[in-house]
Amino acid sequence: xxxxxxxxxxxxxxxxxxxxxxxxxxxxxxxxxxxxxxxxxxxxxxxxxxxxxxxxxxxxxxxxxxxxxxxxxxxxxxxxxxxxxxxxxxxxxxxxxxxxxxxxxxxxxxxxxxxxxxxxxxxxxxxxxxxxxxxxxxxxxxxxxxxxxxxxxxxxxxxxxxxxxxxxxxxxxxxxxxxxxxxxxxxxxxxxxxxxxxxxxxxxxxxxxxxxxxxxxxxxxxxxxxxxxxxxxxxxxxxxxxxxxxxxxxxxxxxxxxxxxxxxxxxxxxxxxxxxxxxxxxxxxxxxxxxxxxxxxxxxxxxxxxxxxxxxxxxxxxxxxxxx
Amino acid sequence: xxxxxxxxxxxxxxxxxxxxxxxxxxxxxxxxxxxxxxxxxxxxxxxxxxxxxxxxxxxxxxxxxxxxxxxxxxxxxxxxxxxxxxxxxxxxxxxxxxxxxxxxxxxxxxxxxxxxxxxxxxxxxxxxxxxxxxxxxxxxxxxxxxxxxxxxxxxxxxxxxxxxxxxxxxxxxxxxxxxxxxxxxxxxxxxxxxxxxxxxxxxxxxxxxxxxxxxxxxxxxxxxxxxxxxxxxxxxxxxxxxxxxxxxxxxxxxxxxxxxxxxxxxxxxxxxxxxxxxxxxxxxxxxxxxxxxxxxxxxxxxxxxxxxxxxxxxxxxxxxxxxxxxxxxxxxxxxxxxxxxxxxxxxxxxxxxxxxxxxxxxxxxxxxxxxxxxxxxxxxxxxxxxxxxxxxxxxxxxxxxxxxxxxxxxxxxxxxxxxxxxxxxxxxxxxxxxxxxxxxxxxxxxxxxxxxxxxxxxxxxxxxxxxxxxxxxxxxxxxxxxxxxxxxxxxxxxxxx
Numbered sequence: 001x002x003x004x005x006x007x008x009x010x011x012x013x014x015x016x017x018x019x020x021x022x023x024x025x026x027x028x029x030x031x032x033x034x035x036x037x038x039x040x041x042x043x044x045x046x047x048x049x050x051x052x053x054x055x056x057x058x059x060x061x062x063x064x065x066x067x068x069x070x071x072x073x074x075x076x077x078x079x080x081x082x083x084x085x086x087x088x089x090x091x092x093x094x095x096x097x098x099x100x101x102x103x104x105x106x107x108x109x110x111x112x113x114x115x116x117x118x119x120x121x122x123x124x125x126x127x128x129x130x131x132x133x134x135x136x137x138x139x140x141x142x143x144x145x146x147x148x149x150x151x152x153x154x155x156x157x158x159x160x161x162x163x164x165x166x167x168x169x170x171x172x173x174x175x176x177x178x179x180x181x182x183x184x185x186x187x188x189x190x191x192x193x194x195x196x197x198x199x200x201x202x203x204x205x206x207x208x209x210x211x212x213x214x215x216x217x218x219x220x221x222x223x224x225x226x227x228x229x230x231x232x233x234x235x236x237x238x239x240x241x242x243x244x245x246x247x248x249x250x251x252x253x254x255x256x257x258x259x260x261x262x263x264x265x266x267x268x269x270x271x272x273x274x275x276x277x278x279x280x281x282x283x284x285x286x287x288x289x290x291x292x293x294x295x296x297x298x299x300x301x302x303x304x305x306x307x308x309x310x311x312x313x314x315x316x317x318x319x320x321x322x323x324x
Numbered sequence: 325x326x327x328x329x330x331x332x333x334x335x336x337x338x339x340x341x342x343x344x345x346x347x348x349x350x351x352x353x354x355x356x357x358x359x360x361x362x363x364x365x366x367x368x369x370x371x372x373x374x375x376x377x378x379x380x381x382x383x384x385x386x387x388x389x390x391x392x393x394x395x396x397x398x399x400x401x402x403x404x405x406x407x408x409x410x411x412x413x414x415x416x417x418x419x420x421x422x423x424x425x426x427x428x429x430x431x432x433x434x435x436x437x438x439x440x441x442x443x444x445x446x447x448x449x450x451x452x453x454x455x456x457x458x459x460x461x462x463x464x465x466x467x468x469x470x471x472x473x474x475x476x477x478x479x480x481x482x483x484x485x486x487x488x489x490x491x492x493x494x495x496x497x498x499x500x501x502x503x504x505x506x507x508x509x510x511x512x513x514x515x516x517x518x519x520x521x522x523x524x525x526x527x528x529x530x531x532x533x534x535x536x537x538x539x540x541x542x543x544x545x546x547x548x549x550x551x552x553x554x555x556x557x558x559x560x561x562x563x564x565x566x567x568x569x570x571x572x573x574x575x576x577x578x579x580x581x582x583x584x585x586x587x588x589x590x591x592x593x594x595x596x597x598x599x600x601x602x603x604x605x606x607x608x609x610x611x612x613x614x615x616x617x618x619x620x621x622x623x624x625x626x627x628x629x630x631x632x633x634x635x636x637x638x639x640x641x642x643x644x645x646x647x648x649x650x651x652x653x654x655x656x657x658x659x660x661x662x663x664x665x666x667x668x669x670x671x672x673x674x675x676x677x678x679x680x681x682x683x684x685x686x687x688x689x690x691x692x693x694x695x696x697x698x699x700x701x702x703x704x705x706x707x708x709x710x711x712x713x714x715x716x717x718x719x720x721x722x723x724x725x726x727x728x729x730x731x732x733x734x735x736x737x738x739x740x741x742x743x744x745x746x747x748x749x750x751x752x753x754x755x756x757x758x759x760x761x762x763x764x765x766x767x768x769x770x771x772x773x774x775x776x777x778x779x780x781x782x783x784x785x786x787x788x789x790x791x792x793x794x795x796x797x798x799x800x801x802x803x804x805x806x807x808x809x810x811x812x813x814x815x816x817x818x819x820x821x
Contacts, residue, residue, distance in 0.1 A: 178484040
């Protein structure tokens with residue numbers, strides 16, 4: 001065997017092969033080093049304060065000038081998991097948040113604001129699908145005062161009365177960017193939502209639904225799990241309202257999800273989850289209504305931000321003035 | 325010292341004379357059980373606000389509120405012409421105020437929301453947005469930072485954050501009935517002068533401690549940071565000035581005592597905080613007595629604090645450098661302040677849990693219903709670096725404030741005041757060797773007191789707007805007699821509703 005170092009032709013050939021091999025090795029490595037940007041991963045787009053359900057809107061808007069305040073605490077498990085062959089990378093494995101909502105209501109209209117703050121956003125860093133994912137390390141110590149993507153919303157009941165079996169309404173929301181993309185708290189740009197809202201009550205049966213568009217400019221292309229532009233929002237809920245003591249208990253599931261228009265109903269661009277909720281509604285001595293809510297949910301299709309499971313608790317205080 | 329006296333004497337005279345001049349047309353008010361409120365123009369119960377207007381139209385019970393909402397927007401711009409400085413950022417130290425002409429601004433908007441939860445139980449929430457550009461990246465001034473709104477983590481891109489979210493429980497213990505007027509972070513209600521108030525959550529400790537009718541509301545009153553509270557009080561808070569924690573206050577007629585424990589930053593002057601309240605904390609204890617002097621309201625407060633925080637001692641950093649010259653500022657790999665001075669000590673080598681203590685006196689006295697004078701003074705131990713507020717170790721501030729009632733513009737405000745700050749010997753040695761802390765460090769030091777003089781006039785228009793013209797003169801910036809003095813001209817546009 002001639003020594004490579006002694007043959008110029010072989011040296012050139014060996015150098016070429018070596019360069020090719022280095023390039024071949026470098027290309028996947030370079031791809032693997034492409035950093036995945038963060039985005040707003042939360043998919044629980046809560047209904048306006050006082051709206052009854054967690055996600056759907058009961059459209060029971062009536063009376064004179066009134067207001068509502070809501071506090072929602074939520075935890076979700078594995079809301080962002082990306083696949084690398086047979087391996088799963090839980091970029092966000094634990095996500096907890098607190099959301100405060102405020103609303104002013106008048107007649108059949110609601111103007112609301114929601115401010116969410118992260119409590120824990122944590123997960124695993126690693127590589128998947130040619131991207132490097134860096135898990136967030138968000139907690140109250142690192143982010144003592146974060147507010148993420150506040151929402152300003154306006155909802156209205158268009159058809160039906162506050163307690164009729166069929167009510168039709170519409171709602172729009174402006175989502176203002178706040179927080180850090182690296183923490184998976186925001187897309188970093190403005191977003192919007194427009195939704196057609198449906199609801200009704202018949203005896204003890206209550207139901208609601210929604211169909212809408214999430215205007216989302218952000219498209220992360222091939223980054224696994226990332227946003228793919230605007231989305232269709234959908235959901236339906238039904239339940240029973242039962243009198244308990246001086247209040248009412250409502251039991252029933254909400255099923256909701258979203259899919260990106262660019263890959264409509266695609267496996268990796270569609271999320272679907274169900275939330276089984278219980279709500280107790282009562283009246284305080286000072287005339288203010290309150291509602292305690294508890295929900296336990298699971299991802300029916302745990303992709304695209306839908307978690308494996310979710311636990312949510314809420315408190316609403318609302319009051320309505322006398323009808324004009 | 326002669327220069328200081330010559331600067332301060334006219335200030336003292338004017339500060340005392342201005343409110344006395346206003347006193348001429350204002351007789352003493354009959355004694356009232358209502359606590360003194362901050363002298364701002366106008367007081368909340370007369371202001372043109374959403375709450376007042378709803379109340380007037382019968383849509384809201386202003387005196388027994390189940391909720392309230394207030395808002396404010398403030399824009400402050402400051403300009404400093406160039407000033408004399410024989411050196412700037414000497415030897416690689418990097419915390420000098422730049423001697424060139426500079427402009428600075430802040431813009432803030434805040435929403436204050438209050439909700440009654442149950443008898444005596446209240447919840448408050450205040451989201452806030454800020455945009456800012458400081459002078460010299462917020463370097464080169466200690467307590468005399470010209471604009472209280474400036475934050476260490478701010479930038480020109482607007483930042484939204486939650487400034488406050490907390491619960492308050494008031495436990496009625498009897499005594500005379502008193503009306504609490506609806507205001508920012510205060511629901512309109514009636515309670516008693518003997519009560520226990522428990523607060524827990526996310527707030528600034530200045531919401532609860534060291535209030536002063538003439539110099540606490542810096543969005544309406546003085547602009548300089550040295551008037552917001554004691555410049556030498558390094559209260560436990562994050563880089564924006566807010567904390568998590570709890571406080572208890574016991575009010576007994578004219579007396580009040582309050583204690584609070586709040587979260588300090590994990591590392592000096594940074595946003596992340598420590599929530600290990602058993603290990604790292606800022607403790608504050610304040611005793612207050614409200615009085616009437618010649619029929620006019622006044623108050624005396626004594627505040628003591630003790631912080632246990634992750635910070636460095638000046639003497640230990642100097643000793644570390646002397647023992648091993650390699651332990652200098654340039655060699656520090658985890659320095660927070662990025663000095664490249666290879667002959668200077670750095671606190672990064674000696675940071676550990678240390679104790680900082682101080683005690684202060686806060687006086688206020690109404691001379692008329694609409695005018696009065698104030699004084700604050702504090703001594704801190706000066707052994708450790710600034711952790712949260714300013715680099716000052718000892719401070720006094722004093723001045724006077726009046727509404728424009730005498731010249732028939734009762735919604736206007738005018739104020740004049742001065743503040744002086746000092747540093748400890750160990751702190752001076754550290755700075756003299758080229759050390760830097762969170763705000764200051766010129767690389768050399770000709771030690772002197774940092775003095776600030778401020779005068780402002782605030783003009784009300786269209787009920788909800790105030791336009792303020794402000795002038796500040798800062799002598800010996802960063803305690804360095806070699807540099808300055810610095811003149812700062814400011815404008816403030818403030819709206820509240």
